[in-house]
Amino acid sequence: MKSPVLTIGVGNSDRGDDAVGLIVAQRLRQRLPAHVPILQTTGDPGCLLEALQTAETIILIDAVHSRWEAGLTSGTTGASPGTIHRFAAHESPLPADFFRCSTHAIGIPETIELARALDYLPRQLIVYGIEARDFATGTGLSAPVEQAADKLVDILCRTPECILDVCPNAQGS
Amino acid sequence: MKSRTIKIDWLARVEGEGALNVKIKDGKIADLKFKIFEPPRFFEAFMRGRKYSEAPDITARICGICPIAYQMSACHAMEDALGVKVDGQLRALRRLIYCGEWIESHALHVFLLHAPDFLGYEDAIQIARDHPDIVRRALQLKKAGNSLVTLLGGREIHPINVRVGGFYSVPTKRELASLTEKLKAARDIAVEAVRWTATLPFPDFERDYEFVALRHPDEYPFNEGRLVSNRGLDIAAHEYDKYFTEEHVAHSTALHSHIEGRGAYFVGPLARVNLNFDKLSPLARETAVSVKFKPPCRNPFKSIIARCVELVHSCDEALRIIAEYEMPDQPAVQFQMQAATGYGCTEAPRGILYHRYRIDDQGLILDAKIVPPTSQNQGSIEADLREFISANLNLPADKLQWQCEQTIRNYDPCISCSTHYLKLHLERM
Numbered sequence: 213m214k215s216p217v218l219t220i221g222v223g224n225s226d227r228g229d230d231a232v233g234l235i236v237a238q239r240l241r242q243r244l245p246a247h248v249p250i251l252q253t254t255g256d257p258g259c260l261l262e263a264l265q266t267a268e269t270i271i272l273i274d275a276v277h278s279r280w281e282a283g284l285t286s287g288t289t290g291a292s293p294g295t296i297h298r299f300a301a302h303e304s305p306l307p308a309d310f311f312r313c314s315t316h317a318i319g320i321p322e323t324i325e326l327a328r329a330l331d332y333l334p335r336q337l338i339v340y341g342i343e344a345r346d347f348a349t350g351t352g353l354s355a356p357v358e359q360a361a362d363k364l365v366d367i368l369c370r371t372p373e374c375i376l377d378v379c380p381n382a383q384g385s
Numbered sequence: 386m387k388s389r390t391i392k393i394d395w396l397a398r399v400e401g402e403g404a405l406n407v408k409i410k411d412g413k414i415a416d417l418k419f420k421i422f423e424p425p426r427f428f429e430a431f432m433r434g435r436k437y438s439e440a441p442d443i444t445a446r447i448c449g450i451c452p453i454a455y456q457m458s459a460c461h462a463m464e465d466a467l468g469v470k471v472d473g474q475l476r477a478l479r480r481l482i483y484c485g486e487w488i489e490s491h492a493l494h495v496f497l498l499h500a501p502d503f504l505g506y507e508d509a510i511q512i513a514r515d516h517p518d519i520v521r522r523a524l525q526l527k528k529a530g531n532s533l534v535t536l537l538g539g540r541e542i543h544p545i546n547v548r549v550g551g552f553y554s555v556p557t558k559r560e561l562a563s564l565t566e567k568l569k570a571a572r573d574i575a576v577e578a579v580r581w582t583a584t585l586p587f588p589d590f591e592r593d594y595e596f597v598a599l600r601h602p603d604e605y606p607f608n609e610g611r612l613v614s615n616r617g618l619d620i621a622a623h624e625y626d627k628y629f630t631e632e633h634v635a636h637s638t639a640l641h642s643h644i645e646g647r648g649a650y651f652v653g654p655l656a657r658v659n660l661n662f663d664k665l666s667p668l669a670r671e672t673a674v675s676v677k678f679k680p681p682c683r684n685p686f687k688s689i690i691a692r693c694v695e696l697v698h699s700c701d702e703a704l705r706i707i708a709e710y711e712m713p714d715q716p717a718v719q720f721q722m723q724a725a726t727g728y729g730c731t732e733a734p735r736g737i738l739y740h741r742y743r744i745d746d747q748g749l750i751l752d753a754k755i756v757p758p759t760s761q762n763q764g765s766i767e768a769d770l771r772e773f774i775s776a777n778l779n780l781p782a783d784k785l786q787w788q789c790e791q792t793i794r795n796y797d798p799c800i801s802c803s804t805h806y807l808k809l810h811l812e813r814m
Contacts, residue, residue, distance in 0.1 A: 254542060256541070256542060258524060258527055258528060258531060258541075259541075261524060262528070318509075322508075322510060325510045326509060326510050326513050326520070329510055329513035329514040329517060329520070330513050330517050330520060330521060331517070
């Protein structure tokens with residue numbers, strides 16, 4: 213039995229603004245009742261592919277760096293740090309140049325396309341990408357990303373696809 | 386004079402960052418370099434001054450795919466230094482968590498990284514569109530491996546429950562038994578995978594390799610055994626430095642290894658299966674024989690079959706260990722600190738992984754040496770490419786380039802490990 217809705221925060225808590233997906237998930241956890249399912253993950257493709265099959269609507273939050281190019285420092289390209297991007301990933305692929313690509317792992321856009329090919333996508337998959345400023349080693353968000361995290365938490369608790377509005381009587385996952 | 390250059394900048398579907406540059410002049414290879422340009426990571430240097438007990442968790446960070454291998458080789462080397470013997474159920478649990486890592490790693494490589502080469506796809510997403518069942522099965526198999534690593538290691542990526550002397554905590558019999566059905570289903574998928582990979586189109590290519598693997602009198606090697614080869618090598622782990630030499634070559638940030646006086650050698654699943662065929666589980670062996678895969682197999686492209694045979698073996702071995710498991714009284718054995726040098730060599734998914742540590746009487750690391758499988762295979766990868774390209778110069782540029790990449794992927798190279806990355810320049814001048 214699928215949950216009506218699942219929120220997934222993706223990130224790396226040791227790489228500056230890359231932690232923002234996890235932090236939004238943690239703050240939502242504090243604001244929402246315990247039965248509302250929220251998942252925090254490093255973005256492991258196996259874990260994500262599994263999670264994508266467990267709910268009708270999924271909200272996924274991750275740090276992004278629009279028109280990402282390896283070696284560029286943030287702010288030199290793309291949107292300004294703290295910008296919140298919203299994608300209806302169940303309708304079309306995510307822009308690949310928004311997400312950090314790695315030779316070490318399958319990224320979020322690739323995992324979502326793999327899920328699409330395998331018919332694992334939920335009815336609705338909304339991806340929120342928060343423009344990051346700094347992916348350097350260390351903990352703590354930059355000021356604009358910190359503000360964006362709070363703003364997104366407010367949005368998610370208020371907008372039509374808000375977790376609570378979608379599943380006012382959800383019984384856990 | 387006819388010359389050409391084929392250049393591939395970034396090799397895909399390998400773990401890490403590297404390249405291949407090949408220059409062909411008058412129908413002959415003028416220059417060939419398998420280049421590893423991922424920055425060196427200096428793990429050996431920053432291990433100095435750390436405690437012996439930190440070695441398993443620090444070195445595990447060398448690789449997100451085979452952290453267990455690093456933990457195991459580090460533990461065995463430290464235990465060798467400290468005179469610790471881990472046996473019984475704790476030893477069996479170490480084999481079990483290694484089964485989990487082999488299943489995870491082999492499933493990823495066979496289905497998502499290597500199979501696209503044989504089927505003519507760029508990546509796993511394309512395979513998933515045309516053959517979703519193959520990818521679904523791969524994910525199911527990988528999940529079974531993840532479950533083992535998560536249960537025994539505390540989490541599926543960078544597990545944290547392994548320590549010198551054993552584990553921090555051990556599972557109950559019931560917890561392990563909960564994985565039985567998942568592993569039986571995984572074993573069925575693995576048997577099918579052997580049959581399926583045996584039908585793939587293999588280039589007609591063989592070389593006379595020196596295969597090197599661990600060999601143990603009673604079991605298929607994971608953690609322990611003597612280092613043996615098909616050319617008479619038969620040594621203990623502590624003799625490694627006498628027989629194997631590492632050297633720096635300018636085009637690679639990973640050191641090249643060779644056997645003193647003999648040259649390049651081959652480690653990994655194909656070497657293990659060739660040298661330990663008699664120690665495979667009966668089902669793994671029978672499945673291999675049923676597809677006419679018999680040792681010695683000298684076609685490196687068929688390493689994909691060897692990997693699947695090991696998938697069957699790993700599932701079988703995991704099921705055996707779980708069935709015979711009795712929860713040990715203590716999660717780890719006790720020991721006293723002493724100044725010494727310790728040597729450990731275990732079978733990572735990609736082949737032998739050697740660790741050596743010298744520690745003082747407080748257990749602080751004075752020096753460390755780590756030799757991962759990919760750096761050991763670099764010589765054989767370059768030799769394969771040299772011979773394969775020479776024999777296939779008539780192929781169109783795109784096809785030759787494709788098969789060069791496939792030749793490299795036969796070894797499932799983990800470049801992050803070896804530098805602790807791949808870019809391909811195939812140049813016809």
